[in-house]
Amino acid sequence: MKLYESENVELKEIYTPDLKKEVVAFANTNGGTIYIGIQDNGHIMGLDNADFVMQQISNAIRDNIRPEISMFTNIELVQKEDKNIIKLTVQQGTKKPYYLSDKGLKPSGVYVRSGTTSAPASEDAIRMMIKMTDGDSFENNRSLIQDLTFTSFSKEMNLRQLEISQVQMRNLGILSGDDIYTNMGLLVSDQCKHSIKFAVFQGTDKLVFKDRKELTGSIFEQLTDAFKTIDFYNSTKATFHDLLRTDERDYPEDAVREALLNAIVHRDYAFSGSTIINLYSDRLEIISLGGLVSGMSLEAAMLGASQPRNEKLASLFYRMKLIEAYGTGISKIISCYKGLAVQPKFENVEGAFRVILPNTHAQVLSVEDEKYLPILQLFDKQTEITRSDVEEAIGIGSTHAVNTLKEMLSKGLIKKIGGGRLTRYVMK
Incomplete structure (x- = not known):
């Protein structure tokens, strides 16, 4: 029976490194089968070096896909029309999303099956897969950013003479059991996206x-x-x-x-x-x-x-x-x-x-007295003010400033110190 590409069947004439994307896509979707040695139109070409290609596939899956997906794959040598081909079966994984380790948990590293092609997953789709796999706890979910550093966190831990080993990071929930950084790790990292x-x-x-x-x-x-x-x-x-x-x-x-x-x-x-x-x-x-x-x-x-x-x-x-x-x-x-x-x-x-x-020292002003607020705010930066400070703060002349200060004195908002040229005002 002639084979054709479909949502769960992929045909490859020869092995190429791009095969990893197809494995990731099947593992993130509903599983599927990849045949190596068959053209896209279903014509069987066969492989002369099938044993070597099987080893290449095994190494590529083991070394380049995270989390570990090998247990959900099966590589076997089969014969069709007296020619050797490789049948790679990929089951749907239980720790989605799977991703290319050199790309990380982002669209360029996470693929899903869409019709007869493997397409990058959107960030929303990645988050949904993480939530479905890891649960609703934000801090336990895998971080979308895996290239993390911990300069500030290490400094704080060292100040308290607390251990910061890889084992301890697992115990704290910064790393998952398979050494993938969690959102807890993202929060304490230098790359924390919140502010x-x-x-x-x-x-x-x-x-x-x-x-x-x-x-x-x-x-x-x-x-x-x-x-x-x-x-x-x-x-x-x-x-x-x-x-x-x-x-x-x-x-x-x-x-x-x-x-x-x-x-x-x-x-x-x-x-x-x-x-x-x-x-x-x-x-x-x-x-x-x-x-x-x-x-x-x-x-x-x-x-x-x-x-x-x-x-x-x-x-x-x-x-x-x-x-x-x-x-x-x-x-x-x-x-x-x-x-x-x-x-x-x-x-x-x-x-x-x-x-x-x-503010334990803030004065509660009536609506009528709120006009004095710009003057009272001068005390935020200095303990004493002068008439000239008031003139500059609210842009008024000396007579108006003197009358305003007299009003504030009568209302008990400020207190006068000294006299003549040395007159100053303080908060009462």
Whole structure:
């Protein structure tokens, strides 16, 4: 019976390295059979060196396709019309997607069968195969990027005198059992595709940008950079009780740290968007994607209940002593504001979770007094201001500046120090 190419039959007159693509395509689809020694039109040519070609095929499958596919293939020598041909049977694999090891988990390395041809799979198709094979857990799924480095992660592990061997990377879930990098590995790698977007706004809304930046790299590098960036804007206010001076930050450092850790450890990385940090004159907002895990209410989280979305990531942070115990982040943030006039807020909606840390030194202005906000914001960068500072800040003359400062003094918004040419104003 004459053979013809179909969705599950491929004919090759001679062996070429491209045969690997056909093997990958059949393994990723419904399986199939490849005949070597037969032309596309079904004419049998035969092979003079069949034993050597069989060895070439075996080596190519073993050395160039990942995950290991040899167990799903069978190579045999058969005779048709008294000529030797090779029959290569490929079963549908159980660890899809299979890919060419030198190309990786991307369209140029992953093929599927489409009619009588083997075509590159789309990135969406690759993700779907990974999800069907590895399950719904993002951190356990195989990473689409396999060329990973771990400079930042190794530095953090070494600082804590923790092992970073290949065995340990398997135990941490960075490598799968067959030494393929997982999404957990991608997150801690220098090539992490997720980021943190940081923005500073003038005032209490988003009308005027003061600064913005995007923090990239390993999530450990992002965590460090985010804390340092917030710290730069986290002003210190000195208060005196008799002769004792106390320095207090606008945002309690422990609250900032816990909010950042929660946003990084518990966000849903299946979303490609960035974690958002917005700094206003009166508050710091940190928004992480995904919201609380299904079945977990905000009320339960406030009580200390915890169900990590990324269990391996949470376990790694615990091992690195970045978090002390599961479910304590929100309670620690609340305790940082104990006894203060302002309190943190937590909001959970479908697809996002927001932590709002109020500025402990921000003055709550009435609508009538919001016109003084540009002047009050001068204290973000300096402890004292002068009349000329006010003139420059809002573009007014000296008489108008003097009258404005008198109004603010009468409202108790500022306090006057000194007199004459040495007059200065401080926050009350």
